[in-house]
Amino acid sequence: MTPKQLAAEKSRLVADALAEGFSVVRITGPDAIPLAPGRLQAFLRDGHHGSMAWMEETAERRADPKVLWPDVRTVIMLGLNYGPEEDPRGLLSARDRGNISVYARNRDYHDIIKGKLKQVAGRLAARTGHEVKVFVDTAPVMEKPLGEAAGLGWQGKHTNLVSREFGSWLFLGSIFTALELPVDAPERDHCGKCRACLDACPTNAFPTPYRIDARRCISYLTIENAGPIPREFRVAMGNRIYGCDDCLAACPWNKFAKASAEMKLKARPEYEGPKLAELAALDDAAFRAFFSGSPVKRIGRDRFVRNVLVAIGNSGDAGLLEAVRRLLDDPAPVVRGAAVWALSRLAPDELVALGLAAMESEPDATVLEEWRAAQSAS
Template identity: 70%
Template structure:
């Protein structure tokens, strides 16, 4: 066999071997691409940041150069192994939206933190690949400045739908992504073409109108961003639109017609915990910091902290129309966190449960934001 033929055999053989290993390790799909030809994605990222659609996520412009070019992140990368793990739910996650007494948690956060699950498996694959080939490797899951969705589309795992998330013909919109960068040369896969056609189900499903146009999302109106990334109060005009979504939002993902081919996640650690499927707001509003940490141990919800989470639950309570939640909200008027006190005022006002007896608390309030909530509620001039 000639040198060129031998090299080609190695490139194809390594690619086939790692795809087989990925499947054996628990991934549902694995394709390979290179670090080049990301000009369009890089330009799109620049336009996104220029428009301010990233909101308060300052890390996006700070990491823009590395995010836009894998070789800036790691100059030695020659191949990028993109892997997907199905986290398909057992039912429609939007069913909870018709139950105002419960808090709706995004599907991806109803189980163990996927970063931990996927990163462990990526490291296992990467170590075996490095031992077999002698090539240097690096693994990334979500938190690193890697444009996972454009790279996944380029590798053929799927295409970026009009909701900007990856869509796969076999798994719909329910894929977690991870990547392995390697200095080894591997045979690359062809990209997947866009199969959205004229469908706009995901765009029409958004409760807050966060899509200014297809394939473009304004995080500042996105429920997932507002309930997870955004600190402090949420704009008053958007609060009623959030409904009972207390952590993330699956509406645009769940509306995708390609989900009809998706199966329930085969990885047990990614299946929903029963206690997080439809938790009662009355129970969640009682959580102090210790109880919050205990309930969400191992869950990505834990990362936003108790105060932001209770803020979200209070919005849901205010939108519920359930006067039985009023007493739970009233107890939070004296919470140590200003963002909690402020949202408790709003929730009680929405429920029509504020009384003149609450005026004394309004007069004593030292925080400007909370005082503004009292003013909006009519108990301060």
Template identity: 70%
Template sequence: MTAVRSRPERLRALIEMEACAAGFDVVTIASPEAAPMAPGRLAHFLKEGRHGTMAWMEETAMRRAHPRALWPDVRSIIMLGMNYGPGHDPLAVLARRDRGAISVYAQNRDYHDVIKGRLKQIAGKVAARTGAQVKVFVDTAPVMEKPLAAGSGLGWQGKHTNLVSREFGSWLFLGSIFTTAELAADRPEKDHCGSCRACLDICPTEAFPAPYQLDARRCISYLTIEHKGPIPQEFRERMGNRIYGCDDCLAVCPWNKFAREASEAKLKAREELKAPPLSELLELDDAAFRAFFSGSPVKRIGRDRFLRNVLIAAGNSGEKSLVPACRRLAEDPAPLVRGAAIWALSRLMEPHAFEALRDLQQYETDTDVQGEWKHALGWMAGR
């Protein structure tokens, strides 16, 4: 385990020892004032509407802006990082158009489940040793983990807005323990991005209005995970075969050359999730979807939203063999699935064959799906 700065205090030594035993790779200490620029940046992000449909970000903005707004008694924040570096090139699957690309972080167990229990173990030891109060957070509460991690020296926020570490590149899960215990804070890490623009230039949807700024509405991770409705037309072709998340900006970071494969077994990729065949994913009913993604964060978006993503990938694949599966899904009970199936079929079928499907259109009652038919037929007419 790597400690950013070693300190002689017994409590600090206990925290580092327990963090190492729990499988964390790095631990630092932040003061509640470690991210003074974060509130202003958050306010600008929300004012520009860049959070899209994530209304919870606006609803919790006051508590998110400062740790003491979330918990007035906090005196120190223990920041912990767990390496989830892949043992393979996560971008290689993008060339395999008949396969689905799932973000590295979702290729095994849900990291919330992996990390939260371990944070509680460490927090319990801190409370027992000091009598201090503790609270643990793993990306499920209004805590700005990345600015706090940067302010504590764990890494720095790169131009893609994600945390970058000199030792682990862009592949760190973050967790935090808020405590009333007084701990000496570590120094912030410097920004080491320099003139590099690799993460900005590779983005398929141009989701970065400027370095260090993200417009979530254009981000494939947001579109495939958080966005609940039909994928906007302008982004569908750019999604390629990305069916859950997008690793492009993370994977291209030059600092990844110092990263290493995750040692935690639950964070290593399951073979069947590295590049699953679209043909198999298109056959998933709700029960099969839940079974296949048991324990995975993919399960949280539900079968319908997931199949929406898979159908977009099918439409981009050029694989005519996927037409029968897409045709069946054009009559799926879920409008979200039907609409995406219509789009996929319009990309995979010849105009005369697609025209023969218009019997389905006359029975369609959902407004969004009717819009898909109108757009698909118009696109076909212009080919």
């Protein structure tokens, strides 16, 4: 194709993607992130990925799009606005309710974006005859550095992509193609001296600006972490039961963002501040039904109820004690351990009587440690 034809094809592609519902489309080359491999290695070397072993396993492919797919000539980066109508931190004061991250308050964004990507990519392949591949989040693609290189925005001090038009509220997806399209200019950093996102983090998860230690991040702790929530972070979790929006919501660039009309249509009102007592009562079947089609379902009932119990322990609401007592005998050790901690927060006077009997029959070492720690602190 001639340069003129390629430019025309790029225009058609962008128009098609916008018509499909994407908010912004930009294009870059597969070699546009030369600093990314070194930064990824430093992140892994410092152990900041925590238990996410898959990041090490896919590091080579993640760092270089050409390793992931040698035939790629162009990376098309697409963003979908998911901006909320209100600051999601408002729910943090509702201590008897759970706060679910904004991105998970509607249908699973992986499904939403992947369907759109396939439509756009399929039409591009049909028009040009060039092979395409689509990726969204779960694939080993460094979407944020590529998004910056393409001009969607820049990686802010919270390490997430920031857009002058959409703030910190963009879902990202990518289309790799063997067609070499004209590229867009990268976006420069507009954070300046601002550190609002860093100061907003409840657990100080940013050792320095532009670096995150996932092991301290509430999103990691409530989603990726399979074991007990480390004690040092439990109080800071508050009522955050799935993810955390604090660093995103604090970004001043959000004042230019508009609420997403598309996400509003797919919103699940039942996920906006659900009652902790009702969530604590969910068994596996009820959990799967309640979170059908939601990304929350991916973590499973046990991990989720663990999060709910930490929130209950932070609620100060003695009316939630019965929910806690029922879960002291739960089949899942991670749930039983969290119930012990919640009990120690709401009714420490019950620990001695209940603990002696429970510790005699408790087979799990981590739960036994929860009993010991709770009793020594009371």
